[in-house]
Structures are given as structure tokens and as C-alpha cells.
Amino acid sequence: RVRRAVREAPAALPPLAAVLEALAAELADVEERHEIWSLRATVLQRSPRLLVRGLGAxxxxxxxxxxxxxxxxxxxARDPDGLPALELYPRLLAGVAGTAVRVAVEHWCSKPPGTAVFADVFREVFSQLAAGLPGPPAPDPAGT
Amino acid sequence: RVRRAVREAPAALPPLAAVLEALAAELADVEERHEIWSLRATVLQRSPRLLVRGLGAxxxxxxxxxxxxxxxxxxxARDPDGLPALELYPRLLAGVAGTAVRVAVEHWCSKPPGTAVFADVFREVFSQLAAGLPGPPAPDPAGT
Known part of the structure; x- marks a missing residue:
């Protein structure tokens, strides 16, 4: 589903935004399942065999x-020009998007249920990516 | 070493650049060890036990x-203001930087030895991140 959504997203969307929208649609029901996701994370941590299978997937x-x-x-996939950027970029975007989802889920699961909205965490993560990871506003602009 | 370099990087560097420089220093000798890194990747893929240990590390x-x-x-770590962005950002940057290194190593290992310079792949990956993952130049600007 995610792959089809990425392929069929409006042509005007930049690649990162297309991936964001596709993943957001896929993760829409995460919000209601704090307990299940936390449990899943705990089980995976305790069972190496499941972890490896999950990692393979x-x-x-x-x-x-x-x-x-x-x-x-x-x-x-068969790059006619042999330019490395064309192969590197899809891999990088796919890897970074997966990491962004993982970090968002971990961060959200680490909060007590009801205190954080998953969709907010998820959007925050992707807006950081789109902005080039500038970081949060400095807490002490006068310091150092 | 990487952590110390991140802490001690010049104050003017944005966080992403500080992480880039710290990792670049750590990975400086990768270039000469194409065979070892490829072998390592193959061994890890074949041995679930090593893979889990590596994953834990x-x-x-x-x-x-x-x-x-x-x-x-x-x-x-104990955020005085309770702002989610302050905890979320360090996790995100650390996760994305790790993924960027992994993608760079995988991409470089997938090429025959001598055809790609690891430092170039590594810099390309981090400049994509810093620019917000805009993607490579469109191959057919007139299309669609």
C-alpha cells in the first residue's frame, strides 16, 4: 500500500512529501493502539529470533x-547513466523515512498514553527532515 | 570517540555538521577496507546471533x-520544560545519522572496489540530509 501510494502521489509533491503522505495514511490507526505498539517493542527486544525476522521484513x-x-x-533500478546519486538517493530516503517512523514510534511509546499525539510527533519528525535537521530553537541564544 | 567529538566540536557548527565531522573522522580508514566491510556485511546477514549482538551494540x-x-x-536528558522537540530531536538526528552511515556503506560496498570513493558517498549522503532530502536533479524536467 505504501509503495503504491508513493508511486501514485501527485506529481507536484517532492519525494520526501510523497513518502510522508503515504506513511501517514498507513499509520493512521497507530494512535489508538499505544498499548499494542509498546508491547510489540518489548516482545521484539526480548526475543532475538523474532527480532531477526522483523529486521529481515x-x-x-x-x-x-x-x-x-x-x-x-x-x-x-538499472540506471542508464551510471550516476551514483540516482541509486543512492532512493536508498537514503527509504532508510531515513524508516528511521524517522521508528524514532517517532519509540518517542511516542516512551510517553504515558494520552500525553502525546502520534500524528504530531510524526509530522514534527518529517518537518525536521524536510528542513535539513536544523534542530530545536536554541534554549540559550546568548550562551557561549 | 564520536561522542566526545560531537561534544567538543566548534560551537558555530550546527548539530548535523558536528555529527558529520565526528563520523567522518571515525570512518576515515573505511576507504582501504572494502573487502573487510563487504565480508562483515555478509557474515552479519548469515548469522542471526551475531546480527542481534551487532544490533544491540x-x-x-x-x-x-x-x-x-x-x-x-x-x-x-531531563528536559526542564517538558518540550517534546528537545528530546525528540537528538534521537532523530542520532537515528538518521546512523542510517545515513549504513546506507553510505551499503551503497559503497555494492560497487566493485575502486569505482567509488567512500568519502564522496558519505559527503553526498550528509549534504542530502542538510538540504532536506530534495533528491537528485530531475532527469526529465519537461516530462509529465
Missing amino acids: HMADELELAEAIAERIGAE | HMADELELAEAIAERIGAE
Whole structure:
């Protein structure tokens, strides 16, 4: 579903925004399942075998997302020009998007239920990415 | 070493640049060890037990890097204001930086030895991050 959404997103959207929208749609029901996600994280941490299987699935997802991104930006898997940027970028965006989702879920799960809205955390993470990770406003602009 | 470098980087550097410089110094010798890194990737893929141990080490590294970033930007682990951005940002930057290194190494290892310079791939990845992942120049600006 995510891959199809990435491919079919409006042409005007930059690649990062297309991935954001596709993932947001997929994660829309996370909000109601704080307990399940926290439990899932705990189980995965305790069971190496499940963790490896989950990791394998994650790597496969990442590769498929990278392929969808490459298709979207017109950089086919077999790059006709041999430019490294065209292969590197889809991989990077897919990897970073996966990490962004993971960090958002971890951060949200670390809060007591009801204190943080997952959609807010998720949007904050992607706006940091789109802005080039400038960081939060400095707390002491006069310091140092 | 990476954490100390992040803490001690010049105050003028934005957080992402501080992490880039710290990692670049740490990865300076990767260039000469294409075979070892490729072999390492293959071994990890084949041995779930090693993979889990490596993953545990990676998660610990990521958390420690996040703490160093939080110190650097003045967002201590115990956030006095309770602002989510201050905790979220160090985690996000640490996670994304780790993913960026992984993608750079994978991309570089997937090329025959001698055809790609690791330092170039690494810099390309971080300049994409700093620019907000705009993607490579569109190959067909007239299309669609």
C-alpha cells in the first residue's frame, strides 16, 4: 500500500512529501493502539529470533520503498547513466523515512498514553527532515 | 570517540555538521577496507546471533550519540520544560545519522572496489540530509 501510494502521489509533491503522505495514511490507526505498539517493542527486544525476522521484513520493506521512490523520480533500478546519486538517493530516503517512523514510534511509546499525539510527533519528525535537521530553537541564544 | 567529538566540536557548527565531522573522522580508514566491510556485511546477514549482538551494540551507540547531541544543544536528558522537540530531536538526528552511515556503506560496498570513493558517498549522503532530502536533479524536467 505504501509503495503504491508513493508511486501514485501527485506529481507536484517532492519525494520526501510523497513518502510522508503515504506513511501517514498507513499509520493512521497507530494512535489508538499505544498499548499494542509498546508491547510489540518489548516482545521484539526480548526475543532475538523474532527480532531477526522483523529486521529481515524491515530490510525488505526498505528496499521495496526505495524501488518505489526510484520509479517515482524516474531513476530506474538499472540506471542508464551510471550516476551514483540516482541509486543512492532512493536508498537514503527509504532508510531515513524508516528511521524517522521508528524514532517517532519509540518517542511516542516512551510517553504515558494520552500525553502525546502520534500524528504530531510524526509530522514534527518529517518537518525536521524536510528542513535539513536544523534542530530545536536554541534554549540559550546568548550562551557561549 | 564520536561522542566526545560531537561534544567538543566548534560551537558555530550546527548539530548535523558536528555529527558529520565526528563520523567522518571515525570512518576515515573505511576507504582501504572494502573487502573487510563487504565480508562483515555478509557474515552479519548469515548469522542471526551475531546480527542481534551487532544490533544491540548499534542501538546502544545510537542512544549514546543522542545523549551527546542533547548535551551539545543544551537539551539535557531531563528536559526542564517538558518540550517534546528537545528530546525528540537528538534521537532523530542520532537515528538518521546512523542510517545515513549504513546506507553510505551499503551503497559503497555494492560497487566493485575502486569505482567509488567512500568519502564522496558519505559527503553526498550528509549534504542530502542538510538540504532536506530534495533528491537528485530531475532527469526529465519537461516530462509529465
